Amino acid sequence: MIAYDSDLVGLDVSSLQGFFVGWPTPPSAAQHLAALRGSHQAVLARDSVTGRVVGFVNLISDGVLTAFVPWLEVLPDYQGQGIGTELMRRILAHAKAAGFYSVDLACDPELRPYYERLGLRPLQGMGMRYYGALRSEG
Numbered sequence: 452m453i454a455y456d457s458d459l460v461g462l463d464v465s466s467l468q469g470f471f472v473g474w475p476t477p478p479s480a481a482q483h484l485a486a487l488r489g490s491h492q493a494v495l496a497r498d499s500v501t502g503r504v505v506g507f508v509n510l511i512s513d514g515v516l517t518a519f520v521p522w523l524e525v526l527p528d529y530q531g532q533g534i535g536t537e538l539m540r541r542i543l544a545h546a547k548a549a550g551f552y553s554v555d556l557a558c559d560p561e562l563r564p565y566y567e568r569l570g571l572r573p574l575q576g577m578g579m580r581y582y583g584a585l586r587s588e589g
């Protein structure tokens with residue numbers, strides 16, 4: 452069974468293993484934890500049996516009108532069970548309850564139908580990446 456919560460108290464780097472699958476230089480678990488703690492809101496999905504964090508989503512915001520979802524990931528062994536959908540549903544509900552005007556995110560074209568099912572609509576976008584900012588463990 453999967454349990455969802457937004458309580459980051461007691462969360463440590465050892466609970467955040469296995470994410471950023473396929474990244475040549477993934478962020479360190481310490482960066483991951485700091486990003487969650489620095490967010491306006493984050494939602495974690497945990498395996499109730501093992502306590503392991505198996506998915507997460509976070510929301511950054513100006514706190515008044517706009518918000519952005521930079522990260523959504525479910526560990527490969529747990530994908531296809533509706534966990535990502537539930538994480539998104541909860542973070543969107545939080546944004547709506549907070550009274551925000553917009554929630555934006557960037558995604559590859561193949562994921563558009565996934566987000567459209569959650570009510571999002573396509574936008575045009577631009578971005579900058581500083582890959583040197585990513586710190587692997589070690």
Ligand SMILES: CC(C)(COP(=O)(O)OP(=O)(O)OC[C@H]1O[C@@H](n2cnc3c(N)ncnc32)[C@H](O)[C@@H]1OP(=O)(O)O)[C@@H](O)C(=O)NCCC(=O)NCCS
Nearest residue numbers: 523524525530531532533534535536537557558561562565
């Ligand atoms: C995208 C992701 C979060 C979905 O999580 P999940 O828990 O497996 O999703 P759900 O079980 O709620 O939904 C599964 C549906 O999403 C679709 N889906 C998942 N990943 C997809 C992808 N990369 N491209 C297209 N569709 C995808 C599945 O085909 C499935 O569709 P179906 O319901 O019609 O069978 C997960 O695949 C993941 O972590 N991917 C790697 C990180 C990533 O791409 N994050 C999104 C960044 S924008």
